[in-house]
Amino acid sequence: MxxxxxxxxxxxxxxxxxxxxxxxxxxxxxxxxxxxxxxxxxxxxxxxxxxxxxxxxxxxxxxxxxxxxxxxxxxxxxxxxxxxxxxxxxxxxxxxxxxxxxxxxxxxxxxxxxxxxxxxxxxxxxxxxxxxxxxxxxxxxxxxxxxxxxxxxxxxxxxxxxxxxxxxxxxxxxxxxxxGPRETRIESTEARKDAKTGAVQHMQVVTTYQPDGTSSRTETPVTNHGAGGITYTFKPLNxxxxxxxxxxxxxxxxxxxxxxxxxxxxxxxxxxxxxxxxxxxxxxxxxxxxxxxxxxx
Ligand code: HEC
Missing domain, CATH: 1.10.760.10 (Cytochrome c-like domain)
Structure with a gap:
């Protein structure tokens, strides 16, 4: 070569x-x-x-x-x-x-x-x-x-x-x-930053889906926000x-x-x-x- x-x-x-x-x-x-x-x-x-x-x-x-x-x-x-x-x-x-x-x-x-x-x-x-x-x-x-x-x-x-x-x-x-039909609950923690003060507030966000697909969402301020991540639970009707x-x-x-x-x-x-x-x-x-x-x- x-x-x-x-x-x-x-x-x-x-x-x-x-x-x-x-x-x-x-x-x-x-x-x-x-x-x-x-x-x-x-x-x-x-x-x-x-x-x-x-x-x-x-x-x-x-x-x-x-x-x-x-x-x-x-x-x-x-x-x-x-x-x-x-x-x-x-x-x-x-x-x-x-x-x-x-x-x-x-x-x-x-x-x-x-x-x-x-x-x-x-x-x-x-x-x-x-x-x-x-x-x-x-x-x-x-x-x-x-x-x-x-x-x-x-x-x-x-x-x-x-x-x-x-x-x-x-x-x-x-x-x-x-x-079969079931109800679903998805939980996560989101960080919100206040535009004026810059302070960070953690919110626990829970979204619940009914068996027909309609959903509702709640947000609650939390101090202890754990390790983060998303958790979910299913509730089967049958x-x-x-x-x-x-x-x-x-x-x-x-x-x-x-x-x-x-x-x-x-x-x-x-x-x-x-x-x-x-x-x-x-x-x-x-x-x-x-x-x-x-x-x-
Ligand atoms: C009606 C068509 C259809 C049928 C039937 C179907 N799939 Fe799929 N599958 C898809 C499509 C489209 C994607 C690509 C989804 C995407 O990437 O958003 C996919 C993606 C997947 C993936 C890869 C998901 C990933 O992480 O990228 C797996 C595993 C899979 N299908 C398993 C199955 C199995 C097991 C069955 C039988 C129970 C099945 N699929 C039946 C259409 C179908």
């Missing part, structure tokens, strides 16, 4: 490194922004659902009935769902609609251009969504669990719904009938129905976490076997070592 080529090679390498770095910081910035947007603490997704075949299958069913109308998971083939205990015939019969085959990738029938027109945004591909929404503040699965359960009726929002995890989200509340929906949301997140990392379970199993092998091999190596050196000493 002549020196000219070498320096060209270095400069393109540096450029590549810079663009990778920039890309990474943009990605990190974007996910941090998602976390900061709501300013709320995420609910914990019940992790054990990810190991339960019945939960994963229920999640697959919900995904195929409620999400695929708008979202693809184009890195995943239908036959991947054999890993959660379904056979090809079941996948074809119960999950796939339209003319897709078991060997095809999971795709929505909606055209991105139409979706852009309908929602102002193209719904993201959900293949690796639980990883894509993982940030420094929260696990992606916790965020999506909070998001799916975080809708509330808000008459002032463009589509009549708002979300505590993603304020003013363009995605409608697809499960509104399953979740507690039993709302609990059933929570269980479905947990199953759906289990399915999304599975497609994000389908081999996670297998890796753990292999890891256990590797450790067992290493333990045995240590004993064998130790005994062999003793035999080999016996005569030498």
């Amino acid at each position: 002549n020196p000219m080529n070498t320096s060209l090679w270095w400069s393109s390498l540096t450029r590549a490194a810079i663009s990778v770095g920039l890309g990474a910081s943009i990605l990190l910035g974007a996910s941090a922004a998602v976390g900061a947007e709501g300013g709320i603490a995420m609910d914990s997704w019940p992790v054990d659902r990810g190991q339960n075949a019945a939960s994963l299958q229920n999640g697959a069913r919900l995904f195929a009935s409620y999400c695929i109308g708008c979202h693809s998971a184009s890195l995943v083939r239908w036959n991947r769902l054999q890993d959660i205990g379904l056979n090809s015939a079941q996948i074809q019969q119960y999950l796939i609609s339209g003319n897709q085959k078991v060997g095809d990738t999971i795709r929505t029938g909606a055209a991105p251009a139409d979706q852009k027109r309908w929602f102002g945004k193209t719904p993201p591909d959900l293949s690796v969504i639980t990883r894509a929404r993982t940030s420094f503040e929260h696990a992606g699965a916790d965020y999506i669990y909070t998001l799916l359960r975080g809708y509330y009726r808000d008459a002032s929002a463009p589509n009549g719904w708002n979300n505590v995890a993603y304020p003013n989200i363009a995605m409608p509340h697809v499960f509104w009938q399953e979740q 507690v039993e129905q709302s609990r059933r929906f929570d269980a479905d949301a947990a199953d759906l997140v289990a399915f999304l976490a599975f497609i994000t990392d389908p081999t996670a379970g297998k890796r753990v199993t292999i890891g256990v076997w590797v450790l067992i092998f290493l333990a045995f091999f240590t004993v064998i190596a130790w005994r062999l070592n003793a035999v080999y050196w016996k005569k030498v000493r």
Whole structure:
């Protein structure tokens, strides 16, 4: 390689490194922004659902009935769902609609251009969504669990719904009938500066949304304003129905976490076997070592 080529090679390498770095910081910035947007603490997704075949299958069913109308998971083939205990015939019969085959990738029938027109945004591909929404503040699965359960009726929002995890989200509340009506109370602390004196007064702001989306707001001056942040409480009118929906949301997140990392379970199993092998091999190596050196000493 002549020196000219070498320096060209270095400069393109540096450029590549810079663009990778920039890309990474943009990605990190974007996910941090998602976390900061709501300013709320995420609910914990019940992790054990990810190991339960019945939960994963229920999640697959919900995904195929409620999400695929708008979202693809184009890195995943239908036959991947054999890993959660379904056979090809079941996948074809119960999950796939339209003319897709078991060997095809999971795709929505909606055209991105139409979706852009309908929602102002193209719904993201959900293949690796639980990883894509993982940030420094929260696990992606916790965020999506909070998001799916975080809708509330808000008459002032463009589509009549708002979300505590993603304020003013363009995605409608697809499960509104399953979740049932509820009352929402959102509490935050805001600092007000007096224009004349410059004194700062903290106000506790409480907004209450009725099940029909009408809201009322109260502001109370407070001296002890705590750590800030936003808290919310939901009061479902039908507690039993709302609990059933929570269980479905947990199953759906289990399915999304599975497609994000389908081999996670297998890796753990292999890891256990590797450790067992290493333990045995240590004993064998130790005994062999003793035999080999016996005569030498
Ligand atoms: C009617 C179309 C539609 C349906 C059905 C739908 N979504 Fe969405 N979804 C959207 C749109 C539009 C966005 C982009 C929202 C935005 O960024 O404001 C979105 C965004 C998302 C996001 C990303 C949110 C973020 O933090 O950026 C997730 C996760 C998601 N949808 C999950 C689901 C799941 C799970 C289902 C099935 C229960 C579903 N969606 C059904 C339209 C839809």
